[in-house]
Amino acid sequence: MEVSHDELEAQIDRWRGYIQRNQAISPVDVDELEDHLREQIAERQASGLDDEEAFLVAIKRLGNLDAVSREFAREHSDRLWKQLVLLPDGSDGAGAPPWRELAVVLALAVGAGVAVKVGLALIGDGEALARNVGLLTLPFLAGYFAWKRRVSIRVVAALVIPVVVLAATLNLYPFVPGGSTAMLAALHSVVVLWLLVGVAYVGGRWRSGRRRMDFVRFTGEFAIYFTLLALGGAVLIGLTLATLQIIGIDFESVMEEWILPFAVPGAVVVAGWLVEAKQQVVENIAPVLTRVFTPLTAAMLLALLPVLATAGGLVDADRNLLILMNAILVLVLCLLLYSISARDSLAPPGLFDGLQLVLVLAALGVNAVMLTAMLTRIAEFGYSPNRTAALGLNILLLIHLVWAAWLAVAFLRGRRPFAVVERWQTSYLPVYGVWAAVVVLVFPPLFSFS
Known part of the structure; x- marks a missing residue:
C-alpha cells in the first residue's frame, strides 16, 4: 500500500537523525547526503515507484556512496534500523580541527563581551541598553553556527538584513522614556533574534521539520548549560569577592565594569558551543x-x-x-x-x-x-x-x-503518526516570530511610542 507524503517526510527525518548521531559525519556532509537522498527519491518517483519503494531504493543507492547509509540500507525495516550501532569507519569528517573551533568560539565570546562593553560606554546603562542587549550578544552565537554550518551567502544575507532592521528600529524609533512599547520591543526583539539563531543553527534549511525540532532541542539544552555556567560563575565570583574582602581589597568595581560585561555575553556563546560539542551527553x-x-x-x-x-x-x-x-x-x-x-x-x-x-x-x-x-x-x-x-x-x-x-x-x-504531532509543533514556531516582529515594528508607532 502506498504511504502518504507525510510518512515519507517522517522516514527522511528519521534517516537524517540516524545519520546525525554519527559524530564522524559533519553537518555539511549530512546535508549533502540528504540532498542526494531526495534526488534519488525524486528519480524513483518519476519512474513510477510509490513513496515507500522510492525511499528504500534511494537508501540502497546511497549505500554505494557512504558506509553508514549502506549499513542503514542493509538493516532497514520499520523499526529495526533505529537500533543500529553507528560505525564511524570510512569518514573522517569535514569539520574544523578542535583547536580551530575552540579559537573561533573564544574569539566570538570575547567579541560579544567587547560589544556589550562598547554598548555600555556609548549607550549607557538604561532603557536604550536594555533594548540592545540581544543585538549585542545573539548575533555572535548566530555567527558561530553560520561558521560551523558553512552557510551560503544567501543565508548570511537572510540573517544580517533582519538584524540591521531590528537595530535601526530599536535605536531610531522615538520611544517615550518609561513607556510600554520600548520594553515590549526589547523583549520581543529577543524572540526574533533567537529565531534567527535557529536559522543559522539549521544551516538555513528551516523548512525541514526535523531540523526545526533539532533547534527546539538545542534551545532546551542551551538553557540547561547556560544555567549551569551562570551558577558556577556566581559561586566562583562569590568566593573571590569574599576572599578579597577579607584581605581588604575592593573587587566589586572590577566585577561590575569588566567581569560581568564579558562573562555574561561570553557565556551565551560558550553555552551554545557546549551543546554542539556534547549533544550525545545531553x-x-x-x-x-x-x-x-x-x-x-x-x-x-x-x-x-x-x-x-x-x-x-x-x-x-x-x-x-x-x-x-x-x-x-x-x-x-x-x-x-x-x-x-x-x-x-x-x-x-x-x-x-x-x-x-x-x-x-x-x-x-x-x-x-x-x-x-x-x-x-x-x-x-x-x-x-x-x-x-x-x-x-x-x-x-x-x-x-x-x-x-x-x-x-x-x-x-x-x-x-507521531511525526505529524512533531511537525505541527515546529511548523507553528515562525508564527511567534512574526508576532514578535509585529510588536517590535508596528506597536511603537501604533501606540505613539508610549
Whole structure:
C-alpha cells in the first residue's frame, strides 16, 4: 500500500537523525547526503515507484556512496534500523580541527563581551541598553553556527538584513522614556533574534521539520548549560569577592565594569558551543528532565485552574498576576516542545504521552481563564500596548495548544503518526516570530511610542 507524503517526510527525518548521531559525519556532509537522498527519491518517483519503494531504493543507492547509509540500507525495516550501532569507519569528517573551533568560539565570546562593553560606554546603562542587549550578544552565537554550518551567502544575507532592521528600529524609533512599547520591543526583539539563531543553527534549511525540532532541542539544552555556567560563575565570583574582602581589597568595581560585561555575553556563546560539542551527553538528560517536570507542571496547572476559575475579582486583579500566568503558559509550551524533541518518534503511545495531553488540556484551561480576564479588562479599560501584546500572545497560544491537543488525541488513538504531532509543533514556531516582529515594528508607532 502506498504511504502518504507525510510518512515519507517522517522516514527522511528519521534517516537524517540516524545519520546525525554519527559524530564522524559533519553537518555539511549530512546535508549533502540528504540532498542526494531526495534526488534519488525524486528519480524513483518519476519512474513510477510509490513513496515507500522510492525511499528504500534511494537508501540502497546511497549505500554505494557512504558506509553508514549502506549499513542503514542493509538493516532497514520499520523499526529495526533505529537500533543500529553507528560505525564511524570510512569518514573522517569535514569539520574544523578542535583547536580551530575552540579559537573561533573564544574569539566570538570575547567579541560579544567587547560589544556589550562598547554598548555600555556609548549607550549607557538604561532603557536604550536594555533594548540592545540581544543585538549585542545573539548575533555572535548566530555567527558561530553560520561558521560551523558553512552557510551560503544567501543565508548570511537572510540573517544580517533582519538584524540591521531590528537595530535601526530599536535605536531610531522615538520611544517615550518609561513607556510600554520600548520594553515590549526589547523583549520581543529577543524572540526574533533567537529565531534567527535557529536559522543559522539549521544551516538555513528551516523548512525541514526535523531540523526545526533539532533547534527546539538545542534551545532546551542551551538553557540547561547556560544555567549551569551562570551558577558556577556566581559561586566562583562569590568566593573571590569574599576572599578579597577579607584581605581588604575592593573587587566589586572590577566585577561590575569588566567581569560581568564579558562573562555574561561570553557565556551565551560558550553555552551554545557546549551543546554542539556534547549533544550525545545531553540526549540522556533530556528525557529524564521532561519525565520529571511534565507531571509536576501538569499537577501545578490542575491545582491552579480551579483556584483561578473560582476566584472572585480576577478581572480586577493586579496585572502582574496576568503577566505571571502568561509566563507560566510560555514555560509550559517550552516544556511541551522540549518533551517532544526528547521523545523517540518511533515509540508507540504510552503513559507519558497521556501525561503530555493532560498538561496541554490543563494549560488550555488556564489559557481560557486568562483570555477571558484579558478581554474583560480590555472592554473595561480599553486597549494598551501591554494588553494588546498579551492578548495576541494568548490567542496564539490558544491556537497552538488546541491543535496540539487534537493531534495528541489522534496519536493516542492510533489515527496519526507521531511525526505529524512533531511537525505541527515546529511548523507553528515562525508564527511567534512574526508576532514578535509585529510588536517590535508596528506597536511603537501604533501606540505613539508610549
